[in-house]
Amino acid sequence: MEKRIVVDPITRIEGHLRVEVEIKNNKIVDAYCSGTMVRGMEIILKGRDPRDAWAFTERVCGVCTTVHALASCRTVENALGIKIPPNAELVRNLMFCAQMLQDHVVHFYHLHALDWVDVVSSLKADPKATSELAMSISPWPKNSIGYFKDVQKRIKKFVESGQLGIFANGYWGNKSYKLPPEANLMAVAHYLEALEWQKEIVKVHTIFGGKNPHPNYLVGGVPAAININGPNALNAERFAYVKQLLDDAKTFVDQVYIPDLLAVASFYKDWGAIGGGLKNYLVYGDLPTNGFNDPASYKFPRGIIMGRDLSKVHEVDTSDPDQIKEFISHSWYEYDSGNNNGKHPWEGETNLNYTGPKPPYDQLNVESKYSWLKTPRWKGNPMEVGPLARMLVGYASGRKEYQEVVNYALNYLDVPVTALFSTLGRTAARGLETKLVAGWALEFFDQLMSNIKHGDTHLHTNYMWDPEDWPDEAKGVGMTEAPRGALAHWIIIKNQKIDNYQLVVPSTWNASPRDAKGQMSAYEASLIGTPVSNPEQPLELLRTIHSFDPCIACAVHVYDEKGSYVHQIQTF
Amino acid sequence: MSEKPKTYYEMAIEKGYSRRDFMKFSAMMAAMLGLESSAIGKVAKALETKTRIPVLWLHGQECTCCSESFIRSSHPLVADILLDKISLDYTETLMAPAGYQAEKSLTDTMEKYKGEYILTVEGSIPVKNDGVYCCIAGKTFEDIVAEAAEGAKAIIAWGNCASAGCVQAAKPNPTGATPIYKKIKGKPIINVQGCPPIAEVMAGIIVHLLTFGSVPVLDRLGRPKSFYSKRVHDTCYRRPNYDAGLFVESFDDESAKQGYCLYKMGCRGPVTYNACGVTQWNNGVSFPIRSGHPCIGCSEANFWDNGPFYRHLTNFPGFGIESTADKVGLGLGIATGVGIVAHAISTNIRKRQLIKEGECEPELDKNNES
Numbered sequence: 014m015e016k017r018i019v020v021d022p023i024t025r026i027e028g029h030l031r032v033e034v035e036i037k038n039n040k041i042v043d044a045y046c047s048g049t050m051v052r053g054m055e056i057i058l059k060g061r062d063p064r065d066a067w068a069f070t071e072r073v074c075g076v077c078t079t080v081h082a083l084a085s086c087r088t089v090e091n092a093l094g095i096k097i098p099p100n101a102e103l104v105r106n107l108m109f110c111a112q113m114l115q116d117h118v119v120h121f122y123h124l125h126a127l128d129w130v131d132v133v134s135s136l137k138a139d140p141k142a143t144s145e146l147a148m149s150i151s152p153w154p155k156n157s158i159g160y161f162k163d164v165q166k167r168i169k170k171f172v173e174s175g176q177l178g179i180f181a182n183g184y185w186g187n188k189s190y191k192l193p194p195e196a197n198l199m200a201v202a203h204y205l206e207a208l209e210w211q212k213e214i215v216k217v218h219t220i221f222g223g224k225n226p227h228p229n230y231l232v233g234g235v236p237a238a239i240n241i242n243g244p245n246a247l248n249a250e251r252f253a254y255v256k257q258l259l260d261d262a263k264t265f266v267d268q269v270y271i272p273d274l275l276a277v278a279s280f281y282k283d284w285g286a287i288g289g290g291l292k293n294y295l296v297y298g299d300l301p302t303n304g305f306n307d308p309a310s311y312k313f314p315r316g317i318i319m320g321r322d323l324s325k326v327h328e329v330d331t332s333d334p335d336q337i338k339e340f341i342s343h344s345w346y347e348y349d350s351g352n353n354n355g356k357h358p359w360e361g362e363t364n365l366n367y368t369g370p371k372p373p374y375d376q377l378n379v380e381s382k383y384s385w386l387k388t389p390r391w392k393g394n395p396m397e398v399g400p401l402a403r404m405l406v407g408y409a410s411g412r413k414e415y416q417e418v419v420n421y422a423l424n425y426l427d428v429p430v431t432a433l434f435s436t437l438g439r440t441a442a443r444g445l446e447t448k449l450v451a452g453w454a455l456e457f458f459d460q461l462m463s464n465i466k467h468g469d470t471h472l473h474t475n476y477m478w479d480p481e482d483w484p485d486e487a488k489g490v491g492m493t494e495a496p497r498g499a500l501a502h503w504i505i506i507k508n509q510k511i512d513n514y515q516l517v518v519p520s521t522w523n524a525s526p527r528d529a530k531g532q533m534s535a536y537e538a539s540l541i542g543t544p545v546s547n548p549e550q551p552l553e554l555l556r557t558i559h560s561f562d563p564c565i566a567c568a569v570h571v572y573d574e575k576g577s578y579v580h581q582i583q584t585f
Numbered sequence: 586m587s588e589k590p591k592t593y594y595e596m597a598i599e600k601g602y603s604r605r606d607f608m609k610f611s612a613m614m615a616a617m618l619g620l621e622s623s624a625i626g627k628v629a630k631a632l633e634t635k636t637r638i639p640v641l642w643l644h645g646q647e648c649t650c651c652s653e654s655f656i657r658s659s660h661p662l663v664a665d666i667l668l669d670k671i672s673l674d675y676t677e678t679l680m681a682p683a684g685y686q687a688e689k690s691l692t693d694t695m696e697k698y699k700g701e702y703i704l705t706v707e708g709s710i711p712v713k714n715d716g717v718y719c720c721i722a723g724k725t726f727e728d729i730v731a732e733a734a735e736g737a738k739a740i741i742a743w744g745n746c747a748s749a750g751c752v753q754a755a756k757p758n759p760t761g762a763t764p765i766y767k768k769i770k771g772k773p774i775i776n777v778q779g780c781p782p783i784a785e786v787m788a789g790i791i792v793h794l795l796t797f798g799s800v801p802v803l804d805r806l807g808r809p810k811s812f813y814s815k816r817v818h819d820t821c822y823r824r825p826n827y828d829a830g831l832f833v834e835s836f837d838d839e840s841a842k843q844g845y846c847l848y849k850m851g852c853r854g855p856v857t858y859n860a861c862g863v864t865q866w867n868n869g870v871s872f873p874i875r876s877g878h879p880c881i882g883c884s885e886a887n888f889w890d891n892g893p894f895y896r897h898l899t900n901f902p903g904f905g906i907e908s909t910a911d912k913v914g915l916g917l918g919i920a921t922g923v924g925i926v927a928h929a930i931s932t933n934i935r936k937r938q939l940i941k942e943g944e945c946e947p948e949l950d951k952n953n954e955s
Contacts, residue, residue, distance in 0.1 A: 018684075019684065020683050021722045022677050022683065022684070022688075022722060023683050024677045024678070024679075024681075024682065024687050025677075025678065025680070025681075027648075027678070029644070029677075029720070049719065049721065050645075050646060050718065051719075051760065052718075052752070052753035052759075052760060053753065053760055056757065057752065057753070057755045057758075057759065057889075061892065062893035064893065064895055065892050065894050065895075068881060069752055069755075072648050072751070072752040074648050074650075075649045075651070076649050076650075076653055078650060123656075123679060124678075171668050174636070174637065176674075177672075178671075178673045178674055179667065179676060179681060180681050181674060181682070181693075182682040182687070182689050182690050182693075183686075184681070184682065184686075205664050208663060208664050209662060211657075212656065212659065215867060216867050216870045218867075219870040219871045219876070220870060220871055220876065221876060222873075222876055222878070223866065223872055223873030223876035223877075224873055224876075225657065226654055226657075226781055227650055227780060229876065229878035229881075231836060231878065233836070234836070236877040236878035238877050239842070240842035243842060243844065244844070245843060245844020245875075246841070246844055246877070254870075367717045372716065372717060372728075373724045373725070373728070375723055385718075470842075471837060473836040475835050478835070550686075551683065551684060555683055
């Protein structure tokens with residue numbers, strides 16, 4: 014029997030996402046994703062001081078806080094020809110690393126884990142067996158029987174209170190949960206530990222940027238100052254604090270996150286053949302070791318893979334008007350030049366034009382426009398962005414450290430290389446890059462200390478700070494790798510003010526609606542073929558959607574064979 | 586200290602009452618509340634086990650920085666809040682279920698705990714074009730908030746979005762982003778300002794409600810006085826530099842390395858009410874000024890339209906005698922003592938003004954133009 018279902022809201026994400034899928038023989042055969050919230054940031058930015066844009070765009074997202082601020086500073090610096098001091102690049106790299114460490118760990122434990130881990134089942138676990146399991150995979154000190162007994166007691170008391178809070182109405186007991194009770198208890202214990210740890214690593218932002226979420230950035234460098242002989246600037250105490258946080262992060266990733274990821278993955282190897290979706294991957298790259306203008310020096314190399322062919326890495330140019338274009342054929346916007354023409358972001362327009370159903374509504378008109386997301390394409394191709402894309406480009410670029418961690422994981426799980434192109438592959442790639450980033454952060458820190466020791470304490474350049482020095486007109490593009498993938502901003506400056514500002518964010522690449530040719534973007538494509546064993550509990554659908562770590566708001570709808578809408582609430 | 590608060594049943598037993606007495610008490614409670622006898626069991630069950638106050642956390646036009654800030658809380662730890670202190674029955678960011686089951690969690694609590702739950706809102710409400718700019722489960726955010734507010738005991742508006750509209754309400758406010766207090770009337774609304782608010786401030790509001798059983802005293806902008814009654818300028822550790830006329834003139838200059846005052850770089854500390862200088866961020870590690878960047882004023886309404894951020898304020902309430910800090914800086918080279926005295930006088934005038942007014946509202950719009 015065929016069915017259509019609606020899931021709205023998709024939870025454990027950032028933002029508002031709606032998904033509508035059609036199910037046949039317990040598999041998804043068609044899917045539509047819709048972003049259901051818009052704020053008009055690009056309209057608001059017009060006419061403002063370009064040096065303020067980082068603060069506005071940082072507020073695009075508080076989960077991947079910093080990434081838009083970084084992209085924005087680079088965009089303005091690109092437009093004005095500003096080259097920031099090497100130490101500023103290192104501090105930005107450290108803030109980048111702290112963001113990725115926190116974001117990926119929170120995604121795994123707090124946004125994604127409940128798709129794989131049955132909290133209620135953990136009550137049946139034997140603490141002794143749990144301790145043995147934990148000790149067999151990690152030297153983490155909190156592995157004792159007493160520790161797991163206490164956690165279990167706490168969860169039991171919570172469940173018996175009858176107030177399940179965030180765990181109420183979960184899909185507990187669903188047959189798709191495969192972990193034994195002991196693995197569930199271990200994961201629940203680490204859910205709580207990760208919650209406590211994540212608030213520590215962000216202190217790297219607090220030290221360099223004054224606060225988190227939304228630390229401060231600055232066009233031309235970073236706002237902090239170094240004075241190793243003064244009490245009111247970055248000195249030995251501040252740096253020792255950062256070092257301690259980075260050391261602790263590496264320990265947590267190596268001893269908790271990675272062992273948990275591999276242990277959980279080993280029970281879900283079948284997901285290595287589900288949710289692959291698109292075959293093209295895009296990475297702008299980041300973490301420069303010789304300045305942002307030298308992409309060859311990036312720890313995350315830049316490049317494109319087409320058709321899953323790992324033997325060739327293609328080049329991407331964000332300034333080329335023929336490469337990246339945004340379409341609005343299925344988005345609630347209008348272009349002066351018509352509905353089906355793409356626009357490079359420098360020529361981009363943001364004219365809101367809602368043509369969807371009047372709320373309250375049960376169903377979007379997916380034949381027409383159905384989302385607030387525009388649809389970006391590279392040379393007309395849909396591209397997946399994110400951790401999997403980064404690991405593949407690193408691997409295909411012949412970087413040894415990438416090949417080592419990827420091969421280690423494939424061997425550990427005893428799965429073929431093709432398992433990378435999947436829901437499981439995406440989730441594993443996120444963990445593996447976290448491991449790389451934890452190591453790189455310490456390299457950046459050592460380099461910064463070495464520079465200071467040799468007398469370089471510069472963190473900001475005053476070049477082009479004063480708008481009086483700017484040309485009448487300038488345009489720029491800035492890129493970074495957000496935790497969720499390739500991110501770029503484009504700016505046009507006229508008479509010292511923003512004339513046009515456009516953002517193409519990772520979730521726009523991944524979660525956008527179809528293009529004029531009817532090609533699906535990454536979310537929709539990856540949902541095709543995803544099993545749904547019980548349409549009343551869209552657990553597997555969440556696994557695939559969450560493997561992207563969505564950073565928007567969407568919802569899922571399910572339709573019957575003839576395309577008529579079945580109100581899911583009635584069938585639940 | 587971190588012991589779970591006792592239920593009525595536990596307290597009754599401790600005081601020597603029997604289970605039978607407790608059931609009689611429950612029956613009496615049910616009768617007093619006008620409930621049928623079948624409800625006695627329910628009342629007893631509620632009194633036995635209901636120790637955590639239900640909280641619903643809605644998400645509108647926002648970036649989730651408030652939720653992210655909340656989970657950074659160090660005292661109390663967020664796990665302790667979630668497991669022991671409140672029952673967070675709905676939050677799209679953390680809850681296990683999605684879609685229909687998520688909506689069920691929301692309506693279950695709205696029905697079961699009508700008049701008892703706390704509604705917290707993260708994000709503004711877009712009101713233009715019949716609210717189509719933010720829909721969840723096919724409903725407008727405006728309708729969702731109105732419905733949830735109906736049975737709420739009190740409302741917490743998290744952050745600048747829910748308190749004042751924040752970035753999406755900056756000119757030209759394309760979607761008609763509107764703060765909660767403008768749409769919901771007749772309920773206590775606490776505006777916990779900031780973009781985002783400090784984690785320990787957010788947790789502090791929850792603890793205040795639970796511990797003292799009352800809404801904290803608010804200023805006339807609806808902000809708790811416990812965290813928003815002092816200007817960042819008045820609690821800033823760099824304030825002595827301001828008073829002495831020592832200013833950073835450009836980022837990373839020698840004065841920046843000395844940690845001088847950031848007023849000339851555009852600091853909004855003199856017109857911003859927040860706890861940054863006192864509580865600081867992320868368990869007291871630092872705050873923007875300590876890390877070298879001027880305050881951008883994120884806990885004030887319309888701060889996005891009071892830019893550009895790096896243009897310094899030319900005047901603000903309480904500047905009085907010196908008229909501008911530029912003059913203070915220039916004059917102090919020759920007469921430091923006079924400058925300090927002059928500023929002390931203006932501060933006293935400021936204090937008198939504050940006492941007279943109860944509190945003060947910064948009037949950036951008027952004073953920033955010159």
